[in-house]
Amino acid sequence: MDRTLLGLGGKRPSEVDQLPDAYASGCPTRQALDRIADKWTVLILGLLEGGPMRFNQLRREIEGISQKMLSQTLKSLERDGLVSRKVFATVPVTVEYAITPLGATLAETLVPLRVWAETHIAQVLESRAAYDRDEGDAPARLDVA
Amino acid sequence: MDRTLLGLGGKRPSEVDQLPDAYASGCPTRQALDRIADKWTVLILGLLEGGPMRFNQLRREIEGISQKMLSQTLKSLERDGLVSRKVFATVPVTVEYAITPLGATLAETLVPLRVWAETHIAQVLESRAAYDRDEGDAPARLDVA
DNA sequence: TGACTAGGTTTCCAATGGTGACTTGATGCC
DNA sequence: GGCATCAAGTCACCATTGGAAACCTAGTCA
Numbered sequence: 040m041d042r043t044l045l046g047l048g049g050k051r052p053s054e055v056d057q058l059p060d061a062y063a064s065g066c067p068t069r070q071a072l073d074r075i076a077d078k079w080t081v082l083i084l085g086l087l088e089g090g091p092m093r094f095n096q097l098r099r100e101i102e103g104i105s106q107k108m109l110s111q112t113l114k115s116l117e118r119d120g121l122v123s124r125k126v127f128a129t130v131p132v133t134v135e136y137a138i139t140p141l142g143a144t145l146a147e148t149l150v151p152l153r154v155w156a157e158t159h160i161a162q163v164l165e166s167r168a169a170y171d172r173d174e175g176d177a178p179a180r181l182d183v184a
Numbered sequence: 185m186d187r188t189l190l191g192l193g194g195k196r197p198s199e200v201d202q203l204p205d206a207y208a209s210g211c212p213t214r215q216a217l218d219r220i221a222d223k224w225t226v227l228i229l230g231l232l233e234g235g236p237m238r239f240n241q242l243r244r245e246i247e248g249i250s251q252k253m254l255s256q257t258l259k260s261l262e263r264d265g266l267v268s269r270k271v272f273a274t275v276p277v278t279v280e281y282a283i284t285p286l287g288a289t290l291a292e293t294l295v296p297l298r299v300w301a302e303t304h305i306a307q308v309l310e311s312r313a314a315y316d317r318d319e320g321d322a323p324a325r326l327d328v329a
Numbered sequence: 330t331g332a333c334t335a336g337g338t339t340t341c342c343a344a345t346g347g348t349g350a351c352t353t354g355a356t357g358c359c
Numbered sequence: 360g361g362c363a364t365c366a367a368g369t370c371a372c373c374a375t376t377g378g379a380a381a382c383c384t385a386g387t388c389a
Contacts, residue, residue, distance in 0.1 A: 102208050
């Protein structure tokens with residue numbers, strides 16, 4: 040049966056010791072989380088969600104990514120079964136990357152992340168500015184005794 | 185072929201140049217994404233979602249985090265207005281971290297990420313094993329001409 | 330006197346990520 | 360013939376990041 044604990048649903052991590060637990064350093068779930076919670080992964084999967092793309096096409100869309108990181112990230116995404124790689128023996132060889140069904144389920148959960156970043160960035164920047172303004176003349180913050 | 189890119193409101197990244205665009209390296213949205221798409225952030229916010237916690241309490245729950253990274257991550261989360269920090273002048277000083285309303289909206293979008301990691305890890309590990317098994321006797325994969 | 334607590338900071342070293350040059354193989358240009 | 364070009368990478372080198380462990384502060388306990 041499905042012994043998977045959905046989302047730690049209301050349970051503290053310490054109560055799920057022998058089940059997948061992203062808070063235990065040994066658990067493979069943690070490795071999975073470490074790999075998908077990476078800036079390039081979020082962006083690449085977001086693009087591939089819209090359809091297959093070629094190497095340099097991705098590189099052009101994702102401003103600032105180096106060839107090395109793109110190649111490296113794609114390779115590990117392929118290894119993990121999240122994207123597929125297809126080589127066409129055209130004149131200069133063409134390589135097409137596409138999202139797999141498994142990758143698509145992940146990409147769906149990543150969309151809200153980008154949306155959040157885009158909608159709440161203003162608040163974050165404001166908070167950051169306020170914080171930077173106050174540091175320096177900070178009145179030794181001891182709030183409660 | 186129509187590639188609808190959901191999550192950027194149906195728009196291609198290149199069509200939203202003057203709007204928040206996580207794919208433009210200069211855009212603040214990208215900075216926001218870089219910071220929240222980080223393994224410690226996901227885990228910390230996940231814990232604080234369940235209620236306020238103290239420094240060493242967090243450290244014990246998150247297996248494998250160093251004091252430095254916990255302190256550093258909490259500080260930048262506070263700067264960005266995602267968590268609040270409250271100092272109690274008890275005997276050894278007590279510091280309590282809590283999630284802010286803004287942080288709570290982010291934490292909600294992060295839950296599916298942990299759930300995904302926990303439910304799909306088996307498939308990922310299987311794919312990884314298959315990939316590692318085949319490399320070495322790889323038959324020069326040229327799929328289509 | 331010394332050890333212990335909570336909540337950090339500092340120092341040092343190893344791993345990660347970015348930059349730019351190089352590769353490969355066929356094709357067009359001069 | 361010889362040279363440059365393209366896509367899709369790899370490689371060598373250097374800067375930044377992250378981890379481990381020591382240290383700090385201040386009060387309390389044995």
